[in-house]
Amino acid sequence: MPMRHAAQAARVSRAFLSSWRCHPNLAFSKETLGLNENACVNVKKSKYFASTVRHIMKNHSGIGVKTFRLDSRRTPMYNFPCSLLSDGGGESLRYLHLAGCNFHPTVRFGCLRSLTRLQLCAVCIAGDELECLLSSAFALERLALKHCSGIICLKIPCLQKLNHLEVLTCIGLHVVESKAPNLSSFCLAGDLDMELSILGTSRIRKYERFCSGTVFYARTELPSSMPNLETLTICSETETVDTPMVHSRFLHLKCLTIILGGQTYDVFSLVSFLYASPCLETFILNRISLLEDPPILRNVSEHHHSKLKQVEMIRFSSVKSLVELTCHILDSATCTVNKCGKCFPIRRDALVEAQRALLAIQTYIKPKVPSTIQLNILEPCSRCHVVEMSL
Structure with a gap:
């Protein structure tokens, strides 16, 4: 039962009230509290949001709340009362998700000894405040920070159980320092000049990095700094x-996903990743925009990628370097090659390019497809886009 309906039932049923007060999973948002869009910009309604959260948490004191979600991104000027989780109130908490609020824990915040997952999104919190919070979260396994611009230096103490760290678009962040020895999954969106000090990078099996220039960085730096990578995503x-x-x-490395742009980039140079990954099974390439067009189709010395089972090209185009890369894969692997896109509104220039891409596939790629390889082509839907193509 949704929390809003449970709270309403508790008002009219004494028996349900007792059951409601033992509910261990709480989620607060404008939807669960019945606040519409106009109400959320009203100061009185904002106060109502705050008082309701405090009242419900007070009634749940001592029963062992395990999951606490709060999204106040459409409720202005909400200060999360740390007292709700102090004095033993947060000892049973396993999952804490806060979004769109001010959150300022101190040394008196209390121990979160059962917390295994922490997610903060668009939360106003300083780096030292977060460090104070983490210092008592000994059981923490997953930490996700998104759009927390107040954090300049992220310091993660020696949390033995922390295995996943996600830091996305924290625009003020300059330093990430982690002493967690067992980190196996790391996702980071930030400039390459960000200072990183990560303990035990050889244990990392999954790495995702989002920033300009990261393809060159990944190829030249990661084999030595993260030698045991199994899954790599770079954008x-x-x-x-x-x-x-x-x-x-x-x-x-078994799974490689590359999302790229760069108007002068030579896609064919990505063959370097294929040569460097003898255990690669899945290769996904998502092309954003490419204008580079080498004069003739190139080839490199024969090299067999025996482990490669699936290749997916998203937004495939007629750019020759992309055709060259595809031809190389077909010549050197036994796998399924998917060239795909989804049927959604497409600009006319993109539809024209799609037709050029199909022509390139018919001319250069299909003749190279052996009987052991399955080639799947998902082209723009002729039924949906026939009008646009005829304009």
């Missing part, structure tokens, strides 16, 4: 330096 909106062919290798 670069602007990649102007081609990927070099270097000797370092990803000996354990």
